[in-house]
Amino acid sequence: MTPADRITELRELIRYHEERYYLHDAPEISDAEFDALMRELRELEAAHPELVTPDSPTQRVGGRPVDTFPTVTHRAPMLSLDNAYSEDELRAFDERVRRGLGANGPDGAIDYVAELKIDGLSIALTYEHGRLVRGATRGDGERGEDVTSNVRTIRTIPLGLRHGAPQQPFEVRGEIYLPLAAFERTNREREAEDEPPFANPRNAAAGTIRQLDPRQVARRGLRAWMYQVVGVDGVSTHAESLRLLQQWGLPVEPHWKALRGVEEVLEFCRHWQEARERLPYETDGVVVKVNEYALRERLGATSKFPRWAVAYKFPAQQAITTIRSIARQVGRTGAVTPVAVLEPVLLAGSTIGMATLHNADEIARKDIREGDRVIIEKGGDVIPKVVRVVDPDRPGRSAPWTMPETCPSCGSRLVRPEGEVVWRCERSSCPARLRRTIEHFASRAAMDIEGLGAAIVDQLVEQGLVRDVADLYALTADQLESLVVDPREPRSDRARPRKLGKVGRNLYEQIDRSRGNPLWRLVHGLGIRHVGQRAAEVLARHFGSLDALASAGEEDLQRVPDIGPVVARSVRSWFEDPQNRDLVERLASRGVRTTATEEERRPAGAGLLAGKTFVLTGTLERMTREEATAAIERLGGKVTGSVSRKTSYVVVGADPGSKADKAAALGVETLDEAAFLRLIMPS
Ligand code: IVH
Numbered sequence: 001m002t003p004a005d006r007i008t009e010l011r012e013l014i015r016y017h018e019e020r021y022y023l024h025d026a027p028e029i030s031d032a033e034f035d036a037l038m039r040e041l042r043e044l045e046a047a048h049p050e051l052v053t054p055d056s057p058t059q060r061v062g063g064r065p066v067d068t069f070p071t072v073t074h075r076a077p078m079l080s081l082d083n084a085y086s087e088d089e090l091r092a093f094d095e096r097v098r099r100g101l102g103a104n105g106p107d108g109a110i111d112y113v114a115e116l117k118i119d120g121l122s123i124a125l126t127y128e129h130g131r132l133v134r135g136a137t138r139g140d141g142e143r144g145e146d147v148t149s150n151v152r153t154i155r156t157i158p159l160g161l162r163h164g165a166p167q168q169p170f171e172v173r174g175e176i177y178l179p180l181a182a183f184e185r186t187n188r189e190r191e192a193e194d195e196p197p198f199a200n201p202r203n204a205a206a207g208t209i210r211q212l213d214p215r216q217v218a219r220r221g222l223r224a225w226m227y228q229v230v231g232v233d234g235v236s237t238h239a240e241s242l243r244l245l246q247q248w249g250l251p252v253e254p255h256w257k258a259l260r261g262v263e264e265v266l267e268f269c270r271h272w273q274e275a276r277e278r279l280p281y282e283t284d285g286v287v288v289k290v291n292e293y294a295l296r297e298r299l300g301a302t303s304k305f306p307r308w309a310v311a312y313k314f315p316a317q318q319a320i321t322t323i324r325s326i327a328r329q330v331g332r333t334g335a336v337t338p339v340a341v342l343e344p345v346l347l348a349g350s351t352i353g354m355a356t357l358h359n360a361d362e363i364a365r366k367d368i369r370e371g372d373r374v375i376i377e378k379g380g381d382v383i384p385k386v387v388r389v390v391d392p393d394r395p396g397r398s399a400p401w402t403m404p405e406t407c408p409s410c411g412s413r414l415v416r417p418e419g420e421v422v423w424r425c426e427r428s429s430c431p432a433r434l435r436r437t438i439e440h441f442a443s444r445a446a447m448d449i450e451g452l453g454a455a456i457v458d459q460l461v462e463q464g465l466v467r468d469v470a471d472l473y474a475l476t477a478d479q480l481e482s483l484v485v486d487p488r489e490p491r492s493d494r495a496r497p498r499k500l501g502k503v504g505r506n507l508y509e510q511i512d513r514s515r516g517n518p519l520w521r522l523v524h525g526l527g528i529r530h531v532g533q534r535a536a537e538v539l540a541r542h543f544g545s546l547d548a549l550a551s552a553g554e555e556d557l558q559r560v561p562d563i564g565p566v567v568a569r570s571v572r573s574w575f576e577d578p579q580n581r582d583l584v585e586r587l588a589s590r591g592v593r594t595t596a597t598e599e600e601r602r603p604a605g606a607g608l609l610a611g612k613t614f615v616l617t618g619t620l621e622r623m624t625r626e627e628a629t630a631a632i633e634r635l636g637g638k639v640t641g642s643v644s645r646k647t648s649y650v651v652v653g654a655d656p657g658s659k660a661d662k663a664a665a666l667g668v669e670t671l672d673e674a675a676f677l678r679l680i681m682p683s
Contacts, residue, residue, distance in 0.1 A: 003048050010041040014057045026196045027203070028358065028421070069145035069210070074124060075171060076230055078138045080304055081287065081311040087266055090288070093310040094262035097290060100299050100307060109261030110290060113238045114268045116255055116276070117285040117311055118225055120177030120205045123151065125226070128169045130161040137209065150209050151176075153218035155626070156251045165248035166232050172250060174226030178205040179281045182221035185624070192440055195532075201282050215634060221626040223281070225253040238291045258291060273314050277348065285313040318377045319352070320390060321345040325370050326357065326401050328408045330432035332440055333529055334425040336407065336414060338363060340374075340386055348378045355384045359421045360403040370398045408432070428579060431461050434468070437527050441469045444622075445533050446525035447514045451507040455485050456500070469525070470583055472511055473590035480504030518681070519596040522587070523549070528574045530567045538562050539571070544601050546584055546594035550575040609637030609680075613646060617660055618653030620673050631680045643668060651676045 001009075014037050017029055027034075038057070045052045052058070084090045098108050124144065126134040135151025137144040151157060154176065178186070178201045186204055187197035198204035208220045226245050235241050239258045246252045255272075259265050269286045276283050290296050290308035299307040322343045328336050338357040345352055355376050357363050366388060368374065373390040405414055407425035409432030414423040425433060438457045442449040449472075460466040460483070465475065481504035486497045500507070514521075523546070524536035531539070542560045543549040549571070557568035574580055588594045602608070614632050616625055616639060623631070628651065629639045643650055643662040650663035650670045663670050671679065 003044055004051055007041065007044050007048070007051050010037055010044070011057060013037055014041065027199065028362075069147055071139075071143050072134065072136045072146045073143050074136065074141070078122060078124060078141050078144070078173065079301060079306055080141065081309055082305040083285075084310050084312045085315075087269075090266060090269070090310065090312050091262055093288070094265070097299065097308065101295055110295075111237075111292060112259050112262075112265055113242070113289050113291050114257050114259055114265055115227060115287045115289070116253055116272060116279075116283040117287045117313075118175040118177050118253065119200070119202045119282045119284040120175040120224075121202065121209065123147075123174060123176045123209075123224065124230075125151065125157065125172050125174075126169060127161055127165070127172070129167050130165045132157065132159045133169075145210075147209050149214045150211065150217045153214050154222045154224055155629075156223050158249045162247065162249040168231075170232045171230040172226045172245060173228040173230065174224055174251075176205055176209060176222055176224045177201060177281055178208065178220065179223055181280060182223075182624075182626075186220055189445070189532075192443055192445060215630055218633065219626055219630040221624065224251055226250045227252070227287075236293050238289055238293070269312050269314075276314070283314075285311050287311050316377050317348040318375050318387065319345045319347040320373060320375055321352075323368065323370055323372050323374055323386075326363070326368075328404075330407060330409050330425055330430065330436070332433060332436035332527055334407075334427075334430065334433055336403070336423045336425060338401075338403070340368070342376070345376070347376065347384060352376065352378075352384050355386050357386060360401075360423065361421050363401050367392060367400065369401055372397065429467065434461055434466075438466065438469055438472070440527050441472075441525040443525075447517055447521050449507075449510045449514050451503065451510055456483065456507070459483055459485050468583055468586075470586035470590060470592075473515065473587070473592060475508065475511065477505055477508040480508045515591045516593055518600050519544075519546070519593065520600070522546070522592065522594065526574070526580075526583075528571055530570045535563065535567050540596050541601055544596045546588070550581065550584065609635040612637045612648040614639050615641070615643050615647050615650045615659055615663070616653070617650060618656035620651070620653040620676075622673060622677065628676070628680075635680060649676075649679075 014034075017027065017034055017037070042058050045058055082093075084093055094110065097110055101108075101110070103110065122138040124134075124136045124138070125132060126136075132152065133148075134146060135148045135157075136146050139145055152159060180201065183198070183201040183204050186208075190197050198207060204220075205222060208217055208222055211217050227242070229235065229241050229245060232241075232244075235244065242252050242256060257268060259268060265286075265288055272283070272286060288310050290299065296306070296308040301307055324341045324343060326338050327341050328338050330336050338360065340355040340357050342353055342355060357368065366386065368386055368389060372392075372394075375387040375390060376384045377387045378384045403414070403423050406412065407414055407427065407430055410425065410427050410430035412425055412427040412430065414425055416423045427433070428437075435454070435457050438452070438461070439454060441447055442452040442457075452472075457466075460472075460475075463483075465479065465483075466472055481499070481501055483500045483504055484497050485500060518540070520533070520537040520540035523540050524531065524533050538560060539549055539557075543552060552571070554565075554568045554572045557563055557571055558565060575584075584594070609632060612632075614637055616628055620628055632639055637648075640647070643659050643666060645666055645668070647663070647666075647668045650659060650668055652660045652663075652670050652672055660670065662668075
């Protein structure tokens with residue numbers, strides 16, 4: 001290959017991976033691998049300057065904000081931190097600090113503050129007269145993106161500070177992150193919508209803050225911890241600044257500690273290396289900072305890092321085990337993904353039996369084969385991954401793994417569309433796909449058929465009772481009552497196959513009840529690619545019936561607000577498939593409602609709850625607080641934190657706080673969860 005050819009190839013690869021990372025927040029390669037591609041391109045271009053073109057990825061300044069958010073210049077550059085990867089490197093940092101200050105010997109112990117390093121993305125908030133006026137991402141450190149409207153949706157970031165906070169403009173910096181529970185919920189939702197899950201909470205947070213629709217941001221449940229003030233006089237230590245931030249009402253991660261000397265710092269790091277498993281958010285290390293501002297001043301900074309702080313990174317948790325086999329999973333849309341079935345091994349406190357292998361290309365690149373001893377790692381990612389083969393030169397290895405050409409479930413031939421890495425089973429009646437399709441149809445966000453769990457779906461498909469979702473509506477109560485189901489994971493010896501009995505009767509009633517569901521539930525349940533709950537709501541409201549939706553052309557669809565070309569094309573091609581049209585007909589003939597009521601068609605947002613203010617208290621069963629807030633705001637209402645006479649409704653969940661009492665005292669109307677749901681989802 002000539003250098004010119006390789007340069008072209010590298011540019012294409014880099015653009016592809018940049019897109020995966022920046023646009024889709026679903027990177028396929030690690031940062032280090034990406035950097036290696038960039039480095040190779042830079043070196044080649046340096047050797048052949050005549051081949052450099054203005055559109056080469058090397059000609060772009062790294063980390064520049066995308067066009068969609070205005071650019072803002074930070075009042076002082078947002079520096080990054082130097083890393084320490086071992087206790088020795090941390091001791092070396094302490095020595096540099098002491099040497100820099102001329103504080104040698106055991107008496108020269110430095111006062112540090114140690115904080116957990118939160119794995120999210122940094123944010124700078126500007127307050128003026130105690131009001132939040134701007135939120136900006138770090139960007140390249142000099143300039144970031146103005147994401148104020150998204151930052152305002154983060155419930156732990158106060159829009160107004162408490163009394164005593166500075167009136168003059170100042171900035172606070174900190175980290176935005178997604179708590180693990182919200183991260184897991186987001187990924188479950190994404191999988192249900194057949195979108196690729198985020199690899200880790202950091203990617204999920206980064207992807208979320210760049211969303212253009214603040215309502216979607218609000219739903220995700222981002223959080224923030226603040227750790228630095230800029231532009232406030234009269235503060236002389238870091239510990240003091242953290243206390244002030246907290247006093248002003250800003251969120252400060254509570255586990256920080258003032259420590260004397262490096263040994264105490266090491267103790268703190270060792271403690272959190274273990275204890276971090278119990279936190280509801282992810283931390284990837286400890287940030288160690290010199291406490292006294294005067295000393296910081298004397299130490300100064302390099303062009304990139306302050307000399308008075310360091311990030312101690314926890315070692316990635318790794319284990320060695322053997323790959324028993326390489327299995328394949330089939331998703332609802334037929335995507336077939338390889339997974340490594342492992343000899344069970346303990347890693348980071350849990351037993352691991354599976355690891356992702358992403359796709360066939362990845363397996364080939366790492367040359368992973370069945371029977372290999374491999375290193376697996378749980379880094380920032382939730383699902384462990386295979387890092388590399390321990391002994392690739394071992395004699396007697398099995399043959400290189402290739403993707404079998406047929407579907408593991410139905411045996412039909414797999415296809416791999418041009419330019420894609422994913423192999424697909426295209427048979428819509430494939431049992432594995434069918435199981436996933438039915439699970440999605442019955443899910444809470446779609447037809448909401450309670451009790452139709454995975455074990456029952458397996459049986460219905462296996463016995464040929466259900467060949468598509470319309471068949472659910474032909475099942476009789478008798479059939480369901482006498483269905484024999486194998487418990488999926490026997491928890492005790494007594495968990496034997498059992499008849500459904502009364503459970504089957506209840507399920508029958510649930511299925512029957514779902515016939516009358518609002519149209520958007522059905523539209524969502526059909527599992528049309530790229531049509532999530534929101535798109536389904538919009539489509540149901542706009543077209544009012546499945547018939548009208550089925551006969552809408554691509555252009556009609558695109559004219560609907562919030563519906564883009566990808567969704568339009570996908571809807572069109574779904575309804576063009578005769579099998580799908582037949583499915584719709586059979587659903588209708590079995591009594592499933594395929595039209596929207598007047599209520600359902602009423603324009604949302606435009607004010608069903610306009611002018612109404614809500615206060616939420618206690619735990620809701622059917623939705624998170626963020627979801628409830630998003631629903632209220634979508635309908636034009638507002639959510640506030642405290643009850644007053646002006647509050648329209650107080651929504652009372654389980655274990656309510658004093659707000660429920662206050663509502664009663666002030667005579668404000670309260671709604672239990674059911675009443676609230678009726679209000680926000682009429683019909
Ligand atoms: S202090 C000049 N404190 O880690 C000091 N950073 O690897 C700037 N981070 O860009 C940072 N938790 O996004 C600091 N308690 C903490 C932190 C923290 C997370 C992030 C931050 C920074 C990155 C550096």
